Amino acid sequence: MEIAEIEEGVNFSGAEDAERLSSWFVGEGAELQPLAHAVLVQPGGDVAALVQSDLLAPGATVFADASPSLAEETGVRFVAVEGGAEHAGDELIISGSLYVQVFDYGSLAYLSVAGPTVVRMTCTEDYEAFLEDADRAVQEGVWAEALGHPSVQLADLDALASPLRAVGLGRLYLTAEGRLRTSVGGQDLGHVSAGAETVRAAAQAFGGDPSLGAVVPAPLLRSGAAERPWLRRYLHALEVKRRLVEKFGPDMRISGFGGRFTSGLVALPVEAADRPLLVEAQGEIFAVRTDDFRLFRLGRGSACLFEVFSALCTEDTAESRGRAAAVAGPLLGITAEEALRAYADVEAKMCLTTAADRAAGGTV
Numbered sequence: 621m622e623i624a625e626i627e628e629g630v631n632f633s634g635a636e637d638a639e640r641l642s643s644w645f646v647g648e649g650a651e652l653q654p655l656a657h658a659v660l661v662q663p664g665g666d667v668a669a670l671v672q673s674d675l676l677a678p679g680a681t682v683f684a685d686a687s688p689s690l691a692e693e694t695g696v697r698f699v700a701v702e703g704g705a706e707h708a709g710d711e712l713i714i715s716g717s718l719y720v721q722v723f724d725y726g727s728l729a730y731l732s733v734a735g736p737t738v739v740r741m742t743c744t745e746d747y748e749a750f751l752e753d754a755d756r757a758v759q760e761g762v763w764a765e766a767l768g769h770p771s772v773q774l775a776d777l778d779a780l781a782s783p784l785r786a787v788g789l790g791r792l793y794l795t796a797e798g799r800l801r802t803s804v805g806g807q808d809l810g811h812v813s814a815g816a817e818t819v820r821a822a823a824q825a826f827g828g829d830p831s832l833g834a835v836v837p838a839p840l841l842r843s844g845a846a847e848r849p850w851l852r853r854y855l856h857a858l859e860v861k862r863r864l865v866e867k868f869g870p871d872m873r874i875s876g877f878g879g880r881f882t883s884g885l886v887a888l889p890v891e892a893a894d895r896p897l898l899v900e901a902q903g904e905i906f907a908v909r910t911d912d913f914r915l916f917r918l919g920r921g922s923a924c925l926f927e928v929f930s931a932l933c934t935e936d937t938a939e940s941r942g943r944a945a946a947v948a949g950p951l952l953g954i955t956a957e958e959a960l961r962a963y964a965d966v967e968a969k970m971c972l973t974t975a976a977d978r979a980a981g982g983t984v
Contacts, residue, residue, distance in 0.1 A: 637699045637714050638736060640681055644791055645738050645775040647831060650802060653790030655816060656680055660804075663704055664796030666812060671696050674816045675789065675800075683714075705804050708742065725750050731766045739767070740775035741805060747836045750780070751844050754854050758888060761878015768861040768870055776803055779831035781852035781893075783841040787829050789820060807833030850876075852893035856910040860897050863913055868901035875927055881905065882924050882951065885931045895930050896970060898923060907970060914970075921952055922966050929963050 643649065644658045655677035661667055661684035670682065676696060683701040702713040708724040720736045725746035728739060741747050753764040766772055778785065793801045800809045800819055807830035809822040823830055832841060845851050857874050864872065875881055875898035876889030896907040898918075905923040907916045918926065925948050932944040945956040945963070952959065 638718050641683060641714060642773050645773055647776050647778045647791060650778060650787045650791040652786060652788040654788055654820065656789045656792045659792045659794055661794045662796045665794040666798050669798065669812050670794055673812055728764055728766045733766065733769050733771050735771060737772045738775050739772060741832055742835050744836055744840060747840060754848065754851060757854060757877050758850060761873060763861065767858050768865055770862050770866055774858065776831050777855050779829040781845065781855055782829065783845050784828040787823060789816065803831035805835035806831045850889040853889045853891065856893065857897055860899060860908045864899065864901065873900040880927060882927050885928065890934055891930045898927055916970055924951055925959065925963050926966055
């Protein structure tokens with residue numbers, strides 16, 4: 621089976637501070653962290669009160685218009701940021717030189733991308749438009765064009781995909797009134813003076829991720845995700861398209877979105893959310909890991925094998941693997957036993973299994 625890793629980078633380039641801010645908007649590091657590792661401060665927010673509180677983890681990054689002396693006194697890593705992110709059309713200026721525009725999701729169809737851009741949910745209508753775009757991508761393989769632009773970052777990905785997931789204080793937003801949220805559109809968790817324990821309790825009391833709690837009703841978020849168990853995989857696919865578009869152009873097909881490369885398979889993206897995505901571009905098929913976005917070129921046989929096993933092995937059981945092998949074998953002109961061994965080899969080359977897993981015949 622032909623498979624080769626592509627060494628050419630598909631990661632974003634850019635200033636470190638911009639990458640940190642992009643990660644903040646995405647929601648990276650917002651898991652059950654007891655203290656904040658990254659905080660964006662709205663203009664007028666009390667930065668001194670923040671750094672004097674017990675909310676910040678050692679070495680935390682604070683995006684704010686703060687004085688160098690304050691940074692020296694506290695040991696906090698400050699990134700100078702001017703402007704705001706509350707309203708559509710707002711602009712953030714990082715370190716006086718990099719401009720980041722902020723827009724609502726409803727503006728996406730009319731968006732003219734001139735540089736780094738953040739798109740976030742600001743109301744129920746935004747969220748409903750997001751769901752419509754996701755449904756269309758799955759059913760027809762048609763994508764919201766702007767979301768595939770390498771300079772456009774959709775915000776609050778975890779809150780969109782897993783609204784019931786509990787979060788901690790890893791990411792915070794401090795308003796001009798001294799109120800704390802886990803994101804720009806998040807539920808109010810209390811005043812900065814309340815302390816970490818009180819703010820943590822407020823986050824836990826929300827009963828899920830509060831990062832969109834002030835702009836999208838929680839029942840709508842939860843029903844939207846529950847009706848679309850593939851939503852996280854859709855967000856992974858958007859990220860893959862962003863990362864590959866400069867290399868391959870926008871004309872890409874992704875398995876599970878608008879159909880499959882192998883006939884007879886269920887068309888919907890039923891795979892586990894974090895399984896590598898199969899992408900067809902410029903006449904070739906690639907597998908892209910969703911954890912580190914490593915890129916592998918696959919031969920047609922390897923691609924067929926991987927697609928069949930990914931689509932049919934929705935459970936990690938010998939019965940599920942055997943069922944997939946029984947389908948893949950005839951397609952490739954080999955026995956089911958040979959298909960199992962070939963699939964284990966494909967997984968090993970993409971570093972998807974441990975040595976023990978491979979010795980046991982591979983897992984899905």
